[in-house]
Amino acid sequence: MVVEQRGLEPAPAQERPHRRRRLGLVGLLVLLAVASVLSLVVGARSLTPAEVWQGLFGDPGGDQRLTEITLIVQTLRVPRTVLALVAGLALGVAGALIQGHTRNPIADTGLLGVNSGASFAVVLSVYLFGLQNPVQYMWFAFLGAAAAGVVVFGLSSLGRGAGNPLTLALAGQGVTVFLAAMTTAVALGDKQTLDVLRFWNAGSVQGVGWDVIVVAAIFVAVGLVLALVNLPVLNLFNLGDDVARGLGVNIAAGRTVGVVAVTLLAGAATAACGPIAFLGLMVAHIARWLTGPDYRWLVPYAGLLGAAVLLLGDIAGRLVVRPAELQAGIVIALIGAPFFAVLVWLGKFRQA
């Protein structure tokens, strides 16, 4: 309605891409809904949608079979579906943001040190305290991701050169390199730690309890708000720092908000699922291909794509090696990466 009142403005040409993008968003939401239902239905034991409905809302009564279904749906399927949605959303948004802020097409969500920080904390906690249960060492993963993020951000914002994209990327890389080496050093000395590390590295949304998911979701929610606030500024950043400064943008503040958002999003997702770095990189490029360079569209697309890909990856992982499961992180890289490479070869992507 607002459009009509604008009168003679060149509305038709402007509106068509907007409508297409809006349609695309709706399409992605539908895809997500379908994937979520699939995620509840598919598994080592297949359930019909009716059974899932029963398991979600019905009263099992004394029926043995129904009780079992309720148990499967409520304690296994629902948590991993929710976590895949939350973590996928977070990783997608974080991937798009970090590429925007570093202006580097191969920047991934692990760049700011959160992945290696989480891994190192996990390894250290297993080595020092002998933790065996993922529920216990996940809290350390949170701490490690946060600590590494703070260190990288602190180091790259010292002095007046602060906010330089290249400094940020390289400082992140330096810290990542260091922490990864420390992780290896600890794991090489202790078989039990190595055993935990190899499963942690695979990246999976399975077997995570509600307590962890809720905490992760809170961090992700805060991160998403910061990310949304950051989007208009990010558009200006991509005109170049000088132009942005000329337009009155506070570079350091904008960069800070963006980096904090990435750290929160990627850190929470990584702590809950393990390092799934390639997902964010991949969906950021695909989102840019679909929407163009406007970050106000690109970032929501990347988030929804991330959630969809992680969900589908998780579902595929349950199907390929039945009755066992393949971790979602591995599936995404094995199936997603070749697909992505083909898109690259076809020339679908452009530099930020």
Place this chain on the structure above:
Amino acid sequence: MINAPEMHRGVRVGGWSWVWRPWVVLVTVVLAALTFLIFCVSISIGDFTIELPAVVRTLFGQGERVDEFVIMDLRMPRALVGLIAGVSLGISGALTQSIARNALASPDVLGITGGASATAVFIVTAGGGTAIGGAMGLPAAALTGGLLTGLLVYFMTWKKGIDGFRLILIGVSVSAVMQALTTWLLVLADIRDVARAQRWLVGSLDSRRWTEVWTTLWVTIALVVVVMVIAFQLQPMHFGDDVAAGLGVRYSAVRAVLLLCAVLLAGVAVSAAGPVPFVALVAPQITMRLLRSPVPPLLASGLFGALLLIGSDLLARSVLPNDLPVGVVTAIIGGPFLVYLLVRANVKRAA
């Protein structure tokens, strides 16, 4: 008026010409001297110490019989492998970062490391792999896997020439696949095999013999000579393809050849020392800052790579506890050093 100290004189010898930059030459010479010094110290330290002068005398063929045996037969191969792998990694990294125009690019992105790692882990952990490993030997098989993956990336990138952006994105995807395969194999494997595989994955200079040294040495020398000759054509390419074409550089051909050299050099390094991580990424970035050069310097990156690798090996053997693999030590030293240089540059800018 042009400020005199800002100007650097040109030097011309026959058909070749370059700019005389005293600071660059000075740092490069210092790096070379340091590398030689660490090389000698690395040889002198072992189960028993040989004095440095004796080491140098022996290296130049004037030493005593006993020293000559210990140095030439026992310690030299290890040090030389470190030197070769370091130089190859440094130059390969500098080439990759120049061609991709991306500071985060490294030969890891070219798929070499990922391919070699996946192959090695397959051989160590999977049942059928043991047969291949027995027939070829682990290093040879890993090298084959790495080179095949590298060439796969190379040809997937090829589409009327090589484009830096396409190169890194395809390289990152292929590396992601290889890494996922590695992780998968590790998840499925027996934990004892995992420990063995993990040890190989970080790279090491242990138990080297002369037979392994000679091939890698000659291949490296040949590749480095090719790179250094073509490097004259690389310089204008930093200004972009159009400028390079205007200056008469056939940038497409130059890029293709140099990238192939980068792939092969990374392969040489993997065959010599295993997939030592991070040296190739860190060495060009650190030398850029030491040399105050706007682009990754080739020769100095190679020297710094060697310095980092031999130095880390020396530290791992002499100072650090429980025999850490050299790949871990390079990262523990290289990562923080890079961060230090970045922070120092930032703080200086404030002053």
